Amino acid sequence: MHSYLQKIRDFITNLDVDSSKIFNNMSPIQHFAKGDFLLKQDDVCRKSYWIIRGIARKYYLHDGKDITTELYFEDDLAVSFESYTLQKPSKEYIQALTDISVAVTDYTLFQKMKQQFPKLTELDLMLTEYYAIWLEERLFEFHTLSASERYLNLLEKQPQIVQFVPLTHIASYLGISLETLSRIRAKI
Amino acid sequence: MHSYLQKIRDFITNLDVDSSKIFNNMSPIQHFAKGDFLLKQDDVCRKSYWIIRGIARKYYLHDGKDITTELYFEDDLAVSFESYTLQKPSKEYIQALTDISVAVTDYTLFQKMKQQFPKLTELDLMLTEYYAIWLEERLFEFHTLSASERYLNLLEKQPQIVQFVPLTHIASYLGISLETLSRIRAKI
DNA sequence: AGTAAAATTTGACCTAAGTCAAAGAAGTTA
């Protein structure tokens, strides 16, 4: 889940004292090694992970292929959205691509805290809104851009992905075969 | 925005008296004739439209082609999400495909009401969550299904679309050319 | 009913991107 960072920071900064205190104590830091799974398919996603350092990805398996649905960098919120929201088994895996540090928020605890501190519900709404807008953008790209346009667009918007993530994952993230992506890169 | 209807109905049914009263008085009914625009590109989407009767669609223009992004039936919530949420000019049009009746909720009024009745923020969150889940599903379909699989999937999940909406719109909604869609249908 | 307009189908051809297979590069580990 990608954040419109500044607006979210502002919102958090402006929380009342109580909400703010709660918010800061709710999410202990945890570390994962490269390759570790934060979530596996069929498990219920009971935590959200705010990436503090390192890279992770979310993906699912379809006909033996693995398809990357999201790439996480610093300040992104890693979560299998449907599983987390409906507390049902996840279709997706979340895996650390490097050693990572994350702030972990428990679903149930957050639900309770939202009841006590309504400002947190507003924060939740805000995060969800930005995620939906990001999804709309992804759909727009699939509808209107060719394979190489999608790659160029990614290169422009999130050069860090191209710099640090293996091409296989970038290819499936863009809905392109690895070979085609390689050829696209060769031409630039 | 498609609703997981029952959960939303339940939620509204269980609102406290004050929230419920507000909710019911907030959205006057309005009528549009076939072909009318509920929203045009570049206008800010200041209203959300709960479809009471009839059919509408949301679309944008790209390189002269029109691409349908959503089809609305009874109980769907028609809104250009990014424009509504950020109150910025819309990339999309919303148009009545038949004569329609809608319950119209004003953005600014709803924002105010949410401050007074926090339950409404929870409702807003719930609607946004379901919209995000629906968007994830759409992305999944584009990633994993072929053109004819997408059509068959639509036929199964939302037969009313195929029954009542012109094929041109269905084609662009599925990311298929009109001709290819016609051939897919011929083969079934 | 008769005509225009819109929607859908069909045909011929084209092309972006996929698949399969093999060769090179680049990292990792002993």
Next chain:
DNA sequence: TAACTTCTTTGACTTAGGTCAAATTTTACT
């Protein structure tokens, strides 16, 4: 530094789905 493993590139070939153009069919309007 050799030997794996993983990642990326290149080549040869295939194919799903696009485009353009011309029928049909259906719908809407006088």
